Each structure stands twice: as C-alpha cells, then as structure tokens.
Amino acid sequence: MPKIFRVSSRESRIISEIESSREHARRVAFTKIKESQEQLCNALATKLVEKELIETTNKPAMEEQFMRCLDKLVRSEEFDIDYQIAPYRLITDQPNTISLYITAFILEQLIKHKDVIDIFGSDEDIYECVNSQIKKITSQVKKETT
Numbered sequence: 001m002p003k004i005f006r007v008s009s010r011e012s013r014i015i016s017e018i019e020s021s022r023e024h025a026r027r028v029a030f031t032k033i034k035e036s037q038e039q040l041c042n043a044l045a046t047k048l049v050e051k052e053l054i055e056t057t058n059k060p061a062m063e064e065q066f067m068r069c070l071d072k073l074v075r076s077e078e079f080d081i082d083y084q085i086a087p088y089r090l091i092t093d094q095p096n097t098i099s100l101y102i103t104a105f106i107l108e109q110l111i112k113h114k115d116v117i118d119i120f121g122s123d124e125d126i127y128e129c130v131n132s133q134i135k136k137i138t139s140q141v142k143k144e145t146t
Contacts, residue, residue, distance in 0.1 A: 088104050
C-alpha cells in the first residue's frame with residue numbers, strides 16, 4: 001500500500017520561502033544586468049576578443065548582438081531560460097544562470113553571425129570569461145548602491 005505524504009504547514013512555509021527567495025534573487029540579478037547593459041556588452045565583446053576566444057571583423061556588431069541577447073534574457077520566462085541553458089548546465093558545479101545563458105548564446109547563435117569568423121576555446125573557457133565579466137558588473141552595481 002502506498003504511503004500517503006502530507007505536507008505540514010511548516011514544510012509548506014519553508015518551501016514557499018525558498019521559492020520566493022530564489023525568485024527575488026533572480027529579479028535582483030536581472031535588474032543589475034539591465035542597469036549596466038551597455039557596459040556589460042562592451043566588456044563581454046572586448047574580453048572575448050582580447051582572450052582570442054572569438055575572432056570577429058566587427059566588434060560593434062558583436063556588442064549589438066550581446067545587447068539583443070540580454071534584452072531577450074530579461075524578458076524571457078524561466079522555462080525558456082532553463083531550456084536554453086540545459087545543454088551547458090554541467091560546465092561548472094554552481095553555474096551562474098546569466099553566464100550560462102550568454103555562453104549558450106555565443107555557442108549556438110553568435111557563431112552563425114556574419115561578422116564572427118570563428119569561436120575558439122572550450123565551452124568552459126568561454127563560460128569562465130563571460131562569468132568573470134558578469135561578476136565584475138554585478139559587484140560594481142553592489143558597490144554603487146552601498
């Protein structure tokens with residue numbers, strides 16, 4: 001005979017708090033990205049070209065593509081984001097969702113752009129480069145607000 005599982009009010013409250021804190025953290029991160037979108041796009045394009053992970057003929061066009069990517073990220077539903085990053089979830093132990101989304105964009109969409117000659121390096125290299133820029137931007141926003 002199957003066991004009947006009944007969630008107590010305490011367990012329900014804890015689960016609700018976890019979900020609401022996760023959603024709050026997501027909204028805060030997206031707000032920070034939205035506030036510094038131009039700076040982030042410039043930093044991403046510059047760093048990826050400097051580290052020779054992306055070879056391009058037109059860096060401003062690449063910045064524009066990152067701008068579109070971030071616009072889409074901010075407007076996307078959670079399911080759409082999870083679907084986009086699913087193949088890359090195992091790149092690192094505790095991945096940053098925003099960094100994974102941008103990495104997936106680079107590996108799946110940006111490579112098809114007419115101004116991108118080639119993308120070099122492993123998925124992990126690209127993720128680490130993107131994640132370092134995301135961390136810099138979010139830490140700068142934190143410093144400005146305090």
